[in-house]
Amino acid sequence: NIVVVGSLNMDVVNRVGKHPLPGETIKGKGTDYIPGGKGANQAVAAARANASVRMVGAVGTDGFGKQLLTSLNRDGIDTTNVFVKDGTSGLAFITVNDQGENNIILSEGANGALSTADIQSISDTLCADAVLVQNEIPLETTYETIRSAYGKAARIYYNPAPAHPISKEILQMVDVLVLNETEASVVLNKVFTTHKEYVDAAKELVLLGAKSVILTLGPEGSIFVNENQSVRVPAFQVSAVDTTAAGDTFIGAFASIYAGENAMESLKFASAASAITVTRSGAQISIPTRQEIEEFLKH
Template identity: 40%
Template sequence: MTDIVVLGSTNMDLVTYVAKAPQRGETVTGREFRTVPGGKGANQAIAAARAGGDVLMIGAVGNDAYGTHLRSTLEHSGVDTDDLRTAEGPSGTAHIVVDDEGGNSIVVIPGANGTLDHLSPGDEGVIASADILLLQLEIPLPAVVAGAQAAHRHDVRTVLTPSPAQPLPDELLAAIDLLVPNEHEATTLTGRTDPREAATALLDRVPEVVVTLGAAGSLYVARGADPLTVPAPTVTAVDSTGAGDTFVGALAVALGEGRPMPDALAWAAAAAALSVQREGASASMPYRPEIEARYAS
């Protein structure tokens, strides 16, 4: 079983479903509202655990009802929360609008995630014991850098999802083994709008890159290797929230199990395809038997 540590955010997703997202200054009537546990860190942890990984979460929740719910949800999915801190004040929230085409827009309020600005005593040892460290950018950057550098010191494979998109310091990218941006994030990081050009440019800073392309699948590039495009299964999307995190969590499990990259990407795409056919982020994430069945079909 792959040992995965996730250093990242936990949020309660406050999700509104509408026929069409409002434009600036516009008011629309929604059809449904839900509260769904999320946050890119927690999402990746849950996705990896359901895909069959042995997962531990380093993060922070508030001392509110959302914090209790978030911790319970992680534990229910099989994630070890011994290193999930409880901070004074509110938990993080994400305010999400989902339209009838499955698209979404998101505003994140960090809450307790903002307190996670450094590694605590013992965190490096936890990271050192892992096969893979998953990182995102919804916690303060100093903690992300410290986590990546700790993993690098102990030869733990580091996987970074650069979201929310922002300029990344060289000291962080020097400690990253695999970067997994979507098309927008790849463009933000490089200024290149063509995914292949953007991915190739990123190889100057990291050894491997996977650009997720939504319904078009994913693009993999690595130093000294030919680019590889892996298609995604054709499905009707209901809600794409959390699909990228589902992909990364499943990909980490597949890579930790030693699957070749083409197979790992196809397996992760099967997991993401299942998730977009359901509403919610963590609530939509599939379990391993579902992924295996979709991958085999």
């Protein structure tokens, strides 16, 4: 079973031809309300890949709160540990252009109220095969989750997104650190360009204490590094429509099948899942089921 501790957002998605410049007003091509948030997206990705998933997080007392819970329940996700906080739910204002590139403004709402005390009150539930956590809740809550899951969860996954530097103490408790290029640059305070530099960055993070590191490189694929091995899997070639939730799909799908030895197989499965996600618009609605992933891998 997988426990995801993280954000739940309602994504307000506007489609545009091109992104507006500062001071510019443009006409949109339509608006959709789509459940998102890195935490909830990763939970949905794991659940659709057939894992048994529990969500820990917070929604507001606004109308979106109930909608967010209902939508997770439809994927069979247990939401008994999602707290309801006075005020608005997390909102993400997303603009996607014709090239599938997105700009995002986050209004954290209830996600910002998920406290270290909340985590302490549910710490028993962190006895799981995998605990997944990101940076869309207060940093001290993320750190409390990692400290509290340490020794309880078989594997702790940390996706430091949005990017923030990581203390050595926290890094050493992480079993699988998953980052994209931007996050790796912030965490190591360096800029990378070549494939070798990416591999070196992942190796450096392992030397700093993470048990294993996955770097996702968009259409360039992904790299897995631990003490014993370094594995690279290219991305599947697809035509990208909207990259929202690509990384989240990757993490949820990976965590649903990774058991410590099968890094290569898990990377391929996660790459297939996220390749499907980028061919569809939106966050949670674009995440594929296990059956869709297996079909995709046959071709």
